[in-house]
Amino acid sequence: MDRQTNVLVTGASSILMQQTCAKLIGKGFEFTGISRSSNNINQAIYTNWITADLATCTENIDFTGFDIIIHAAACTHGFSYKDYAAINVNATEALVEKAKQQRVANIVYISSRTAVIGGGWYAETKLKAENIILQNFPNALIIRPAEVYGGTKQEGIDAFIEQVKTKRFIVYPAGVQDKMFPIYLDDATSMIANAIVANDEGITYVNGPEGFTLKEFLKSISNSLNKHPILIPLPAYFIAFICFLQYYLKLRIGVYPDQMKRLSVKKQHITPPNFVNKISDIIK
Numbered sequence: 001m002d003r004q005t006n007v008l009v010t011g012a013s014s015i016l017m018q019q020t021c022a023k024l025i026g027k028g029f030e031f032t033g034i035s036r037s038s039n040n041i042n043q044a045i046y047t048n049w050i051t052a053d054l055a056t057c058t059e060n061i062d063f064t065g066f067d068i069i070i071h072a073a074a075c076t077h078g079f080s081y082k083d084y085a086a087i088n089v090n091a092t093e094a095l096v097e098k099a100k101q102q103r104v105a106n107i108v109y110i111s112s113r114t115a116v117i118g119g120g121w122y123a124e125t126k127l128k129a130e131n132i133i134l135q136n137f138p139n140a141l142i143i144r145p146a147e148v149y150g151g152t153k154q155e156g157i158d159a160f161i162e163q164v165k166t167k168r169f170i171v172y173p174a175g176v177q178d179k180m181f182p183i184y185l186d187d188a189t190s191m192i193a194n195a196i197v198a199n200d201e202g203i204t205y206v207n208g209p210e211g212f213t214l215k216e217f218l219k220s221i222s223n224s225l226n227k228h229p230i231l232i233p234l235p236a237y238f239i240a241f242i243c244f245l246q247y248y249l250k251l252r253i254g255v256y257p258d259q260m261k262r263l264s265v266k267k268q269h270i271t272p273p274n275f276v277n278k279i280s281d282i283i284k
Contacts, residue, residue, distance in 0.1 A: 004030040006065055010054060010095070011072035011110070012046060013037045015151045016192075019185060020070075021045045023193040034061065035073070054091040063102040070196075071095060071133075072110040074126070079250045079257060081121045088125035089132070096136045108141045108196055109133050113181075113205060115144060119265040120258025130203070139201045143192055146207035146269065150185035150282065155254070157182055157217065161283060163229070164221045170229045172214050173263065175236030179211035181269045187276045194273075205270040210278055214263075217279075224283045236260065 005028050009017055012033025021031050022045050033046040036053045043049075052061060054073050063069070075087040092109075099107060115126040133140045147157045157180070163170050183191075183206060191206045212220060218231055240260050247257040 004028055005067045007031050007068045007070055008034065008063065008066040008104075009046075009070045009072065010034045011074060012049075013039065013041060014072060015185065016110070016145075016148060016189065017070070017072050018042050018045055019189040020192045020196075023189055024196060027197055032066070054095065055086045058091060058094040058098060061098075063099055063104055066102075067105050068108060068196075069095065069099055069104055069106075070108045070110070074110070074112075076122065077256050078121065079247060081125070084121045084125040085128075088122070089128050092129040093132050096132055100136055106139055106141070107133050107137045108143065110192075111142050111144045111203075113144045113146045113207065113267050113269070114262050114265065116265055116267055118261065119267075120261030122258055122262055123265065141195060141200050142203040143195065144203060144205050144268075145183070145188055145192075146205070147180045147182045148185050148188045149182050149279070160214075160218060161221055164218065164225055164227050167229055169232055170218060171232045171234055172218060173236065173239045173260065174215070174233030176214055176260075176263045178264055178266055179213055180217065181207035181209075181211050182217070182279055183208035183272070184277050184279070184282050187272075190275065191272065205268060207269045207272060208279065209272055209276055211269065220279065221283055224280050236264075 007029050009021060009031055011017055013035035025045065031046050032048040032050065034050045034052055038049060038051050041049060050061060071092065073087060075084045078084045109130060111130050112126045114123045115130060116123055130142050149157050149161060152158050188206050195204055215231065222229060242255050243257045243259050246255055
């Protein structure tokens with residue numbers, strides 16, 4: 001019987017990672033998960049579990065015996081560069097150094113489609129993390145997912161979908177011309193799992209087949225659901241001013257100082273495999 005490939009997964013409590021790993025069960029992989037949280041863990045996926053904060057505990061984690069690290073732990077929302085860098089840069093640097101010392105064969109990094117120059121602190125720190133990994137593991141797989149929907153109603157474009165379903169008025173930032181390419185959770189995890197099984201290398205994008213500005217997206221969802229909310233655009237300068245204030249105020253209102261840069265910066269995408277659904281196929 002062939003030996004299992006032992007995989008250490010950071011950020012393992014996320015629904016993206018749990019569903020990705022679930023699709024790799026039975027394909028020669030065995031998973032140990034690491035996360036600050038042990039809530040809602042599917043024990044059928046992870047053979048072992050480590051509750052730890054990578055920002056402070058990397059030196060206490062034994063990487064011996066792991067063939068691959070899937071590094072998905074990240075700070076996605078913060079009020080300063082330091083907030084993002086603690087996990088996205090510093091913890092990644094420590095993880096990579098220890099992985100080399102303990103002879104981990106390779107790393108799969110869950111990055112972001114926003115990892116481009118000029119995209120704000122989150123984008124900058126994700127791009128730095130990619131470079132750190134590729135400098136030390138030249139055969140690493142860097143995955144850049146677009147906006148994933150179908151996982152939670154609480155944030156991101158899932159929150160906008162929920163608002164279309166339930167709200168009469170929807171406020172959205174105007175003036176954002178770069179298009180998002182949303183992808184359904186099940187399709188995103190299939191693309192990631194397929195890339196891992198294929199031992200792909202380098203940077204790969206995980207995105208849906210259709211591009212939308214935020215206004216176009218809201219109209220498309222409204223049409224699919226036969227809803228007619230009133231869309232209220234907030235001027236870009238107003239959102240930018242709120243983002244500026246948030247650096248000092250640090251209010252938990254769903255807006256962060258680098259938000260507009262992240263939304264507005266020009267990003268790349270690919271033509272996805274044929275099995276990837278259009279959003280109109282999912283949202284009905």
